[in-house]
Amino acid sequence: MEENRKDRDPLIGGDDPALDPFEIEFLPEFRSGRGPEAPFVNSHGVVIGDHDYVSAQSPLENWSIETDPAVMAGDEWVHPFKDIGFQTDENRDYFERGIAPKGGIFMHPDKNTGYGAAENDDLPQGGKSG
Structure with a gap:
């Protein structure tokens, strides 16, 4: 897997010497309105x-x-441009290549983490329905 990343990833800071060491090559749609460079x-x-x-x-x-x-x-x-967090594979895929992150990787399908976030008078005492 590492070999594949080397083929498509520029070095940290990109291949562009004008880029800061933690700056990535943002796609144009992510540069506009982002804040100060x-x-x-x-x-x-x-x-x-x-x-x-x-x-x-x-x-x-x-x-x-x-x-x-x-x-x-x-x-x-x-x-907004020079944060080390942009160097993660997921962020580089998104901001440099436009590849959206995979959904559900932080989901717990057997857990309702939103339970109790809004009051619901329809649920019986103890919070379980049915």
Whole structure:
């Protein structure tokens, strides 16, 4: 399987030396409206997209018992073009080749993970129908 990937995958950063090491060759439909291509500074003063993962302003460098992990959630912590997560096979297939991910790989057909998400007065006590 590895041999097949080598035949069709560019090296990390693509074969284009103008690409950043974590940037992939997005199809045109995924480039438009995506956000800034250059590194940017988020609301915490941390530069995102420069691959210098140690920043004096980062909550990770100033972590304490009082730090709420939610401060590091959201789009301001992920670069729209230069994130290492784009290097996964699934993401490269989707964003570079337009191959949609296989459905159901995270599904549990014998489990109703949505149960209780909405109130349903029609179910008997104990939550099981029928």
